[in-house]
Amino acid sequence: MTGAAPGGGPPARSRGVIALLEENCTACMLCARECPDWCIYIESHKEPVPGHEYGGATDPAHAPAGRGRQRVRNVLDRFAIDFSLCMYCGICVEACPYDALFWSPEFSYAETDITALTHEQGRLREWMWTVPPPPPYDEGAPPPREVRGHIP
Amino acid sequence: MTPEEIIATVTGGLPPAVRCEADYHGVMLRVPAGHWLAALMFARERLDCDFFDWLTAVDEAGEGFSVVAHVYSLTGRHHVLVGTLLPRSAPRLPTATGIYQGAAWHERETHEMFGVGFDGHPHPAPLLLSAGFEGHPLRKDFVLAARAAKEWPGAKEPGERDVPQARRRLPPPGVPEGWRPS
Numbered sequence: 156m157t158g159a160a161p162g163g164g165p166p167a168r169s170r171g172v173i174a175l176l177e178e179n180c181t182a183c184m185l186c187a188r189e190c191p192d193w194c195i196y197i198e199s200h201k202e203p204v205p206g207h208e209y210g211g212a213t214d215p216a217h218a219p220a221g222r223g224r225q226r227v228r229n230v231l232d233r234f235a236i237d238f239s240l241c242m243y244c245g246i247c248v249e250a251c252p253y254d255a256l257f258w259s260p261e262f263s264y265a266e267t268d269i270t271a272l273t274h275e276q277g278r279l280r281e282w283m284w285t286v287p288p289p290p291p292y293d294e295g296a297p298p299p300r301e302v303r304g305h306i307p
Numbered sequence: 308m309t310p311e312e313i314i315a316t317v318t319g320g321l322p323p324a325v326r327c328e329a330d331y332h333g334v335m336l337r338v339p340a341g342h343w344l345a346a347l348m349f350a351r352e353r354l355d356c357d358f359f360d361w362l363t364a365v366d367e368a369g370e371g372f373s374v375v376a377h378v379y380s381l382t383g384r385h386h387v388l389v390g391t392l393l394p395r396s397a398p399r400l401p402t403a404t405g406i407y408q409g410a411a412w413h414e415r416e417t418h419e420m421f422g423v424g425f426d427g428h429p430h431p432a433p434l435l436l437s438a439g440f441e442g443h444p445l446r447k448d449f450v451l452a453a454r455a456a457k458e459w460p461g462a463k464e465p466g467e468r469d470v471p472q473a474r475r476r477l478p479p480p481g482v483p484e485g486w487r488p489s
Contacts, residue, residue, distance in 0.1 A: 181465070188461030193454075201466040229466040 170243045171262040172274075174282035175234055179255035182229040186247035186256060194240035195247060196273075198233035236279060238264070239272040257286040308385045310334050313354060320353055321346060335388040340400060346389050347376065347406045355380045356387055359407035362414060364398075364421040366447045371395045372421055376403065376410070399424040420445040451481030456488055 165171070182199030204226040236247075248256045259282045266272050274282075292299070308316070310329040317327045317336060325346060326337040338346040350356045356378035365373040375390040393400065402425040403410040414425040415434040422443040425431065433440065442449050459479060462470045478484050 183465050184461055184463060187463075190461070193457065193460055196460050197463070198468065199466050200468055227466070 165260070165262060169260070169262070170245065170258060171260040171285075172238070172258075172264060172282050173236055173241070173245075173248060173279070174257045174259045174286050175236075175276065175279035176255050176257065176283050177231060177234060177276055177280050179253045180231050180234060181253055181255075182231045182234075183253070185250050185252065189246050189250040191244065191246065192240045192242055194237040196233060196235040196237070197231070199229045199231050201227040202230045204228050231276070234276045234279060235273050237273040239269050257283065259283075259285040260287065261285045308354065308380070308383050310385075313385065313387060316353055317349070321349055333386055333388060335390060338389060338391050340391050340393055343374075343389075343391050343400055344403065344406065346391075347378070347403050350378050350387050350389060351406055354378075354385075354387055355383050356385075357381055359409040360386070362403070362410050362417060364417045364423050364445070366421065366445065367392070368447055369395075372398045372423055374398075374400055374417065374423060376407075376413075378407070393423065398422065399426060401426050402428040404429060419443065422446065449481075450483065450486060451479070452488055454479040455482045455486060 182197055184197060187195040187197050245258065248258055261282060264272075264274075310333065313334045314327045314329060317325065317334075321336075321338075322342060324339050325342055328335045328337065336346055336350070358379040358381050360377040360379050362374065362376040365375065367373055370392060372393045372395065373390050374393060375388055377386060377388050379386040391400070398421070400423065402414060404414065405427075411429065412434055414428055415431065417423050418425060418428075418431060419433045419436050419440070420443055436444070455478070458470070478486065
């Protein structure tokens with residue numbers, strides 16, 4: 156469906172498109188493995204973390220005991236969702252432990268070429284600008300853990 | 308009609324071979340295949356279920372196939388499920404199109420998806436599948452060939468570019484061990 160629906164838009168709780176906040180993605184593969192449709196493609200490689208060569212020490216002689224190993228991190232090379240396969244179950248959004256996947260209400264991305272429904276990283280990142288802010292907490296809910304000042 | 312009234316009507320009007328069960332989402336009539344049309348006619352005439360909602364099948368694996376129809380009363384706002392269990396070797400039923408015309412498309416779909424035959428159907432052509440499609444895709448023993456032909460995107464480890472060849476590839480769900488696309 157493309158364009159405004161009669162009545163001004165899709166009904167409540169409709170699902171639009173999945174957005175990727177690539178800054179948060181650690182290429183952990185959890186979403187790609189949970190996806191029942193196999194429609195998430197991730198490519199990544201490992202890179203050394205600069206400044207952590209010797210556990211943060213500048214020379215090996217002062218490396219803390221047991222901290223001599225080079226630290227590496229995953230760098231995302233490709234993240235794509237094939238919306239021609241996606242069934243909009245939202246399991247990837249639920250599965251992501253790093254808050255990198257979000258629901259956007261945008262739905263106007265119909266295509267005449269089926270391969271164009273595979274949204275690559277850049278396009279998925281652009282959808283982030285359309286993600287609404289999270290709903291406010293319920294009245295009387297405890298304050299979120301990260302703003303309580305300490306982590307128990 | 309309340310579920311209790313439906314059960315009382317069924318117990319008085321259909322043979323004892325028809326079992327009537329009520330749970331939290333409604334009443335289900337479990338009928339032998341021989342009483343299939345009689346049960347649907349009873350639902351339409353005596354239970355006032357004039358609206359045919361849907362008909363489909365369930366692959367019950369070793370037990371066979373259940374065919375289930377859902378009918379609804381527009382005036383009484385009650386609904387009834389009618390189900391029958393068919394043997395796996397020869398799943399056949401007489402067509403219900405003489406009672407509910409709307410069953411025609413549903414029976415065509417159930418036929419192509421589960422291989423259940425509907426005797427006397429006026430137009431038993433495939434509804435959704437392309438001509439020449441082999442097999443019945445909603446049977447549990449239908450091989451999900453696309454799963455074997457396509458590499459699982461989740462097989463890679465984080466930070467790895469390729470799946471190591473040494474790792475044993477488990478067959479994905481829906482593909483038997485050792486199955487290869489021919």
